[in-house]
Amino acid sequence: MVNPQMVMYEEEFNQIQTVVDRLVREANAKVVFIVDKNGQLIAASGEVDNIDTTSLASLTAGNIAATGGIAKLLRENEFATQFHEGEKANIHIQLVGNRVILVVIFDSKSSLGLVRLRVRKASDELNRIFEALLSKVQEPGGDSPFAEITDEDIDNLFND
Amino acid sequence: MSFINYMAREINCKIVYYGPGLCGKTTNLQYIYERTNPDAKGKMISLATETERTLFFDFLPLSLGEIRGFKTRFHLYTVPGQVFYDASRKLILKGVDGVIFVADSQMERLEANQESVENLRTNLAEQGYSLEKVPYVIQYNKRDLPNVVPVEELRALINPMNVPDFEANARSGTGVFDTLKAVSRLVLNELRRGG
């Protein structure tokens, strides 16, 4: 396959979680989450119990993919930032290192200026973490937990 | 590209339903959604036109259970089958782990099926994938209709590689889960080999 396998380890996950937790506080946001470009949720923080993060993850990735497609047609680099203003909720979407998507949902308790500022700082940190993660994944000898699975394991999944 | 999360002990895989317009991709997902326990599925999202044609994609997250202590989660997507939505189809194929080609068995859709397989091959190649290597199964749908092409003939035309194939009626559900299980097996096998 062309893409390296996307993997998340405990160490990097904790670092990422720290960044998103802090971003929620410092940006006065309701929810912050990180999605990979294929729509898989990586981390979330804030009032996540009230929202469907799986759906949001897939839709934001679709959104970034669509604007990325538009950018390509215009011979632009990817549009790295998007902002949508609603009546109550606003959403700020930032592409980080062309790899993952950082989403901040906020209301009138915060402002676009503050969110922008905090997102910029968080993006730098996230970029560093994902770089480190990627080089770790490319190291040889990372044993897949799936190397040992049997046909029976697979069959058992479907016995319901 | 599957995503292994050691922290959440989860593995996520992306399956894409491909095929010509109106062949029944969305209907496959709707049937799976209806027949899956609430705790094993998330919300189904359909980005569709007012006439219920897929505009961008349908999305259905499913949990299949655990393998070796890892939760296996499959994200099912459909592409828009209408020819002019090709740019969107390419986007949906990004990061795909397995493909289900849904063929419309009706006589008058024979050519549309062939064109769609070719389109799949081209769009995969653009991403650096090849149809020969990606986990891939075929479903001959709408077998309940009177004007269908015999399966042998369809097979000869659109399944020269002899990948696993299934007859289906996505409206009643016949063959729907068999098709999904077959591609899931291939995807998990690929993971075992470290794909």
Ligand SMILES: Nc1nc2c(ncn2[C@@H]2O[C@H](COP(=O)(O)OP(=O)(O)OP(=O)(O)O)[C@@H](O)[C@H]2O)c(=O)[nH]1
């Ligand atoms: N008779 C019959 N009708 C079917 C079957 N599967 C789907 N249909 C019908 O075919 C029509 C189109 O089905 P969809 O699932 O929307 O087709 P699609 O492939 O998603 O189409 P696009 O979104 O345009 O790509 C609907 O009216 C379905 O009810 C089948 O097995 N038998």
Ligand SMILES: [Mg+2]
């Ligand atoms: Mg559809």
